[in-house]
Amino acid sequence: MSTFTHIDAEGRVRMVDVSGKWPTLRTATAGGRVTMTPETFEAIRDHRVRKGNVLETARIAGIMAAKRTAELIPMCHPLNLTHAQVDFFPEPETFSIRIEAVARIIDVTGIEMEVLTAVSVAALTIYDMCKAYDKSMTITDIRLLAKSGGKSGDFVRQREKKGETP
Amino acid sequence: MSTFTHIDAEGRVRMVDVSGKWPTLRTATAGGRVTMTPETFEAIRDHRVRKGNVLETARIAGIMAAKRTAELIPMCHPLNLTHAQVDFFPEPETFSIRIEAVARIIDVTGIEMEVLTAVSVAALTIYDMCKAYDKSMTITDIRLLAKSGGKSGDFVRQREKKGETP
Amino acid sequence: MSTFTHIDAEGRVRMVDVSGKWPTLRTATAGGRVTMTPETFEAIRDHRVRKGNVLETARIAGIMAAKRTAELIPMCHPLNLTHAQVDFFPEPETFSIRIEAVARIIDVTGIEMEVLTAVSVAALTIYDMCKAYDKSMTITDIRLLAKSGGKSGDFVRQREKKGETP
Amino acid sequence: MSTFTHIDAEGRVRMVDVSGKWPTLRTATAGGRVTMTPETFEAIRDHRVRKGNVLETARIAGIMAAKRTAELIPMCHPLNLTHAQVDFFPEPETFSIRIEAVARIIDVTGIEMEVLTAVSVAALTIYDMCKAYDKSMTITDIRLLAKSGGKSGDFVRQREKKGETP
Amino acid sequence: MSTFTHIDAEGRVRMVDVSGKWPTLRTATAGGRVTMTPETFEAIRDHRVRKGNVLETARIAGIMAAKRTAELIPMCHPLNLTHAQVDFFPEPETFSIRIEAVARIIDVTGIEMEVLTAVSVAALTIYDMCKAYDKSMTITDIRLLAKSGGKSGDFVRQREKKGETP
Amino acid sequence: MSTFTHIDAEGRVRMVDVSGKWPTLRTATAGGRVTMTPETFEAIRDHRVRKGNVLETARIAGIMAAKRTAELIPMCHPLNLTHAQVDFFPEPETFSIRIEAVARIIDVTGIEMEVLTAVSVAALTIYDMCKAYDKSMTITDIRLLAKSGGKSGDFVRQREKKGETP
Numbered sequence: 003m004s005t006f007t008h009i010d011a012e013g014r015v016r017m018v019d020v021s022g023k024w025p026t027l028r029t030a031t032a033g034g035r036v037t038m039t040p041e042t043f044e045a046i047r048d049h050r051v052r053k054g055n056v057l058e059t060a061r062i063a064g065i066m067a068a069k070r071t072a073e074l075i076p077m078c079h080p081l082n083l084t085h086a087q088v089d090f091f092p093e094p095e096t097f098s099i100r101i102e103a104v105a106r107i108i109d110v111t112g113i114e115m116e117v118l119t120a121v122s123v124a125a126l127t128i129y130d131m132c133k134a135y136d137k138s139m140t141i142t143d144i145r146l147l148a149k150s151g152g153k154s155g156d157f158v159r160q161r162e163k164k165g166e167t168p
Numbered sequence: 169m170s171t172f173t174h175i176d177a178e179g180r181v182r183m184v185d186v187s188g189k190w191p192t193l194r195t196a197t198a199g200g201r202v203t204m205t206p207e208t209f210e211a212i213r214d215h216r217v218r219k220g221n222v223l224e225t226a227r228i229a230g231i232m233a234a235k236r237t238a239e240l241i242p243m244c245h246p247l248n249l250t251h252a253q254v255d256f257f258p259e260p261e262t263f264s265i266r267i268e269a270v271a272r273i274i275d276v277t278g279i280e281m282e283v284l285t286a287v288s289v290a291a292l293t294i295y296d297m298c299k300a301y302d303k304s305m306t307i308t309d310i311r312l313l314a315k316s317g318g319k320s321g322d323f324v325r326q327r328e329k330k331g332e333t334p
Numbered sequence: 335m336s337t338f339t340h341i342d343a344e345g346r347v348r349m350v351d352v353s354g355k356w357p358t359l360r361t362a363t364a365g366g367r368v369t370m371t372p373e374t375f376e377a378i379r380d381h382r383v384r385k386g387n388v389l390e391t392a393r394i395a396g397i398m399a400a401k402r403t404a405e406l407i408p409m410c411h412p413l414n415l416t417h418a419q420v421d422f423f424p425e426p427e428t429f430s431i432r433i434e435a436v437a438r439i440i441d442v443t444g445i446e447m448e449v450l451t452a453v454s455v456a457a458l459t460i461y462d463m464c465k466a467y468d469k470s471m472t473i474t475d476i477r478l479l480a481k482s483g484g485k486s487g488d489f490v491r492q493r494e495k496k497g498e499t500p
Numbered sequence: 501m502s503t504f505t506h507i508d509a510e511g512r513v514r515m516v517d518v519s520g521k522w523p524t525l526r527t528a529t530a531g532g533r534v535t536m537t538p539e540t541f542e543a544i545r546d547h548r549v550r551k552g553n554v555l556e557t558a559r560i561a562g563i564m565a566a567k568r569t570a571e572l573i574p575m576c577h578p579l580n581l582t583h584a585q586v587d588f589f590p591e592p593e594t595f596s597i598r599i600e601a602v603a604r605i606i607d608v609t610g611i612e613m614e615v616l617t618a619v620s621v622a623a624l625t626i627y628d629m630c631k632a633y634d635k636s637m638t639i640t641d642i643r644l645l646a647k648s649g650g651k652s653g654d655f656v657r658q659r660e661k662k663g664e665t666p
Numbered sequence: 667m668s669t670f671t672h673i674d675a676e677g678r679v680r681m682v683d684v685s686g687k688w689p690t691l692r693t694a695t696a697g698g699r700v701t702m703t704p705e706t707f708e709a710i711r712d713h714r715v716r717k718g719n720v721l722e723t724a725r726i727a728g729i730m731a732a733k734r735t736a737e738l739i740p741m742c743h744p745l746n747l748t749h750a751q752v753d754f755f756p757e758p759e760t761f762s763i764r765i766e767a768v769a770r771i772i773d774v775t776g777i778e779m780e781v782l783t784a785v786s787v788a789a790l791t792i793y794d795m796c797k798a799y800d801k802s803m804t805i806t807d808i809r810l811l812a813k814s815g816g817k818s819g820d821f822v823r824q825r826e827k828k829g830e831t832p
Numbered sequence: 833m834s835t836f837t838h839i840d841a842e843g844r845v846r847m848v849d850v851s852g853k854w855p856t857l858r859t860a861t862a863g864g865r866v867t868m869t870p871e872t873f874e875a876i877r878d879h880r881v882r883k884g885n886v887l888e889t890a891r892i893a894g895i896m897a898a899k900r901t902a903e904l905i906p907m908c909h910p911l912n913l914t915h916a917q918v919d920f921f922p923e924p925e926t927f928s929i930r931i932e933a934v935a936r937i938i939d940v941t942g943i944e945m946e947v948l949t950a951v952s953v954a955a956l957t958i959y960d961m962c963k964a965y966d967k968s969m970t971i972t973d974i975r976l977l978a979k980s981g982g983k984s985g986d987f988v989r990q991r992e993k994k995g996e997t998p
Contacts, residue, residue, distance in 0.1 A: 014888070015220030015297075017895055019915035021857060021936045027519060034307075053243055054181030055390060058512070062394050062574050063242050065515055069570055069578050070240075072899055074289050075296045076229050076892050077219055080899050080912040082578040084608065085517035106519045110914065114303070115296050122288045122307070123240050130241045130281050131181075137280070137312050137323050141200075141288070144307035146299075157303050180390070183397055185417035187359060187438045193685060221888060224678070228740050228892050231681055235736055235744050238401055242394050246401050246414045248744040250774065251683035272685045276416065346722070347552030347629075349729055351749035353691060353770040366639075385575055386513030395574050404733055406568075406621050407628045408561050408726050409551055412733050412746040442748065446635070447628050454620045454639070455572050462573045462613050463513075469612070469644050469655050473532075473620070476639035478631075489635050525851060553722060556844070560726050560906050563847055567902055567910050580910040582940065583849035604851045679884030679961075698971075717907055718845030727906050738900075738953050739960045740893050741883055778967070779960050786952045786971070787904050794905045794945050795845075801944070801976050801987050805864075805952070808971035810963075821967050 023110035028151030032117035034144040037098040042136040056131040064088035064124030071119040079111045189276035194317030198283035200310040203264040208302040222297040230254035230290030237285040245277045355442035360483030364449035366476040369430040374468040388463040396420035396456030403451040521608035526649030530615035532642040535596040540634040554629040562586035562622030569617040687774035692815030696781035698808040701762040706800040720795040728752035728788030735783040853940035858981030862947035864974040867928040872966040886961040894918035894954030901949045909941045
């Protein structure tokens with residue numbers, strides 16, 4: 003029964019101790035994309051979606067979700083974001099909406115999860131608002147684009163496509 | 169000032185009225201994928217991630233998030249899921265973890281958003297648990313795989329790759 | 335010490351038992367008003383508020399808050415709204431925004447608190463979005479306008495001003 | 501399609517960047533009022549409301565809501581209140597309960613929304629506890645009474661009625 | 667790598683499927699106890715605790731927590747309680763406060779976790795309100811006292827001490 | 833009516849003002865215990881519980897609950913934990929699982945309630961996962977084991993049993 007007694011020896015989750023770290027200015031940017039049919043893309047563009055203004059609702063949902071990241075992600079440290087913004091870049095050539103979220107804080111831990119959560123919930127909200135039209139929409143390419151601040155140093159993801167940030 | 173006075177004539181969001189609909193058994197399945205470096209994939213497989221058991225934590229996070237979908241997605245109807253499950257299918261050939269979520273309910277409205285939210289938060293949790301190793305992980309292919317029940321009828325997404333559900 | 339022993343004999347709160355009641359279709363409408371300076375009123379009307387689209391954000395906040403009413407109001411029964419909507423009626427003659435919220439459900443208990451909460455949080459959001467311009471905005475006249483369904487019967491508040499609902 | 505491409509050029513909400521601001525001691529006071537029938541006023545006063553102690557429940561609800569303000573108000577910055585209190589001043593001459601909330605923090609952003617939310621939810625709770633008696637209760641005069649701290653300087657609302665704070 | 671591929675074959679959590687079950691009237695009662703020093707017991711009894719009315723605050727906290735049980739307990743089904751109440755029985759001979767919570771619902775799944783959560787959070791709140799006086803308070807004997815309804819049948823815990831429910 | 837007018841003179845709750853206190857490193861440890869039948873103890877030990885990995889789920893639930901303590905405990909100050917961990921020590925001789933939670937923060941107020949809440953919710957989750965087997969499980973001995981930091985000084989609870997922390 004030794005493995006049971008030492009059940010905490012391996013595989014146990016914890017919220018990592020960051021109490022000894024020094025607060026620094028931290029920023030993070032995440033991106034994502036929702037692809038859809040041409041008809042759905044045009045309905046969003048022309049504000050013809052019956053449920054209401056798709057992108058404005060998605061923007062608000064993304065920002066609100068960023069504030070609640072630590073409730074959703076089990077080992078994520080709670081923190082008080084001092085800036086959050088979500089932007090949309092409709093791309094007619096691919097019938098997709100590109101999403102970017104940016105956040106900022108002075109704290110001891112990074113905010114990658116906050117921007118990734120903002121992008122994810124903004125994307126889910128676009129799906130929700132349009133699903134009566136198009137059940138096959140797909141959410142892709144949710145990833146960290148850049149971060150700065152903190153001991154692990156800065157990170158900038160390689161640009162994948164022309165025109166993308168960064 | 170007429171557009172301002174009739175500000176509710178277009179573009180206003182609402183939680184659609186489903187009070188006249190009849191409850192039916194509804195099921196939904198969503199999928200997604202997290203791609204990563206070979207090293208991260210192996211660390212998850214071998215339970216060597218310092219933060220703890222990655223997939224078990226992601227599973228629980230996904231199920232808990234499914235229950236709170238209506239808090240995150242602004243126009244989503246609140247409902248009481250009667251079943252939710254999240255599964256992982258590691259794919260060594262692509263160094264990715266495929267995620268599937270299934271839910272079930274007898275209610276007047278569908279649960280697509282619940283399974284999509286479960287997949288998204290499970291994927292975000294995998295990212296969080298491994299981000300010290302691999303900041304370039306990417307979440308892709310979040311989409312509805314199947315739904316049944318409700319007036320709009322059943323939906324089964326076309327299979328994209330061999331071995332995927334459905 | 336008798337009053338202490340019988341501390342539950344009087345003054346103790348409880349969530350009233352409604353388990354024996356029969357579900358009926360219930361609707362409720364609440365109203366409220368935010369008064370402001372002429373300059374603030376015009377800034378909202380002309381979409382010149384730096385924080386963003388005031389009324390669209392307030393609408394979403396009100397609907398989302400309606401869904402979480404039972405978390406805020408201690409003795410309020412949790413329930414799953416099947417419809418919620420928030421509308422704004424700017425009134426140039428009084429430099430105020432009139433707010434109305436409507437909700438609907440088939441359930442054993444009423445939804446007065448849900449529509450009153452929607453109006454309150456929509457009003458608070460208008461305040462938040464404009465407070466950099468106008469700290470003296472006032473929220474008034476939050477009240478139930480009408481309800482139907484349930485054993486206590488229908489209720490329609492007397493019309494106070496011409497043009498108001500009901 | 502230019503307006504759609506530049507959809508973020510105007511009217512888009514954001515959580516304003518306060519990461520460069522310096523923490524200062526901030527206080528805020530808000531007021532509000534619930535008016536009711538003489539019978540309801542006396543039932544509250546005499547602790548005869550069947551649901552329980554009305555004002556004690558409303559006080560707790562108001563304080564708890566203040567802590568969750570940033571979940572309710574979309575663009576409100578999350579913060580950790582270091583003091584919150586809600587008081588009631590029954591006014592027999594108008595059959596109304598006057599409400600005041602006070603909060604305090606050392607932070608980079610103000611707490612006006614926290615005290616306004618505390619007053620609003622306390623008022624809504626009074627309504628909820630008494631609505632079986634009096635559906636025509638009205639919530640009025642929710643407004644900021646005073647604030648101090650922060651770059652925008654102190655604010656004291658003009659006294660409207662004798663005996664009111666400030 | 668076979669165990670990794672079949673990672674869902676054992677040890678994986680799920681929210682059990684209850685969608686095929688029939689709603690029945692369900693009740694549950696849970697109990698618990700907070701033991702303390704004689705001085706703390708008397709301070710609560712005499713309403714001399716500086717933070718406020720201890721038991722009234724604990725009662726409200728317990729009822730509110732019952733409504734949010736499914737947010738706290740990962741595999742707990744969300745449901746809409748139709749009745750919840752928390753009572754306190756101060757026992758001078760043991761310098762302890764006995765707590766009982768009762769809830770009721772017509773649903774497909776039981777509400778044991780809801781009453782156990784109500785008792786736990788009520789007990790934690792008593793601790794919080796008095797911890798400035800007495801850090802050695804202990805919460806004990808949290809257990810299900812009785813349940814009725816559902817396929818698994820009724821349950822009544824054996825009485826342990828004279829005077830206890832059931 | 834004087835007592836009613838001065839309703840705030842006694843017995844009113846408040847969130848105590850800590851805005852003048854200085855941040856210090858604070859740690860806290862709490863313990864608890866779930867007792868059960870030999871059969872349930874062995875089912876947990878051998879991972880034969882049908883709902884999934886009991887202790888891993890309880891660990892995650894406890895850590896997540898610690899982050900939300902201020903939402904549950906009415907007068908508890910919100911704060912951002914920088915470390916949280918929950919461990920289990922199965923004790924075969926008593927057929928019980930001993931639980932310990934540790935947390936850490938640099939802040940102006942203590943975190944006793946956070947570790948007590950983590951232990952309580954971890955215990956409730958063990959109950960939930962096993963209640964199909966054993967409705968008579970009991971949660972006991974939830975208490976503060978140690979704290980350090982803050983003006984009130986350090987606290988170490990007397991050891992009750994050999995082998996317990998501290």
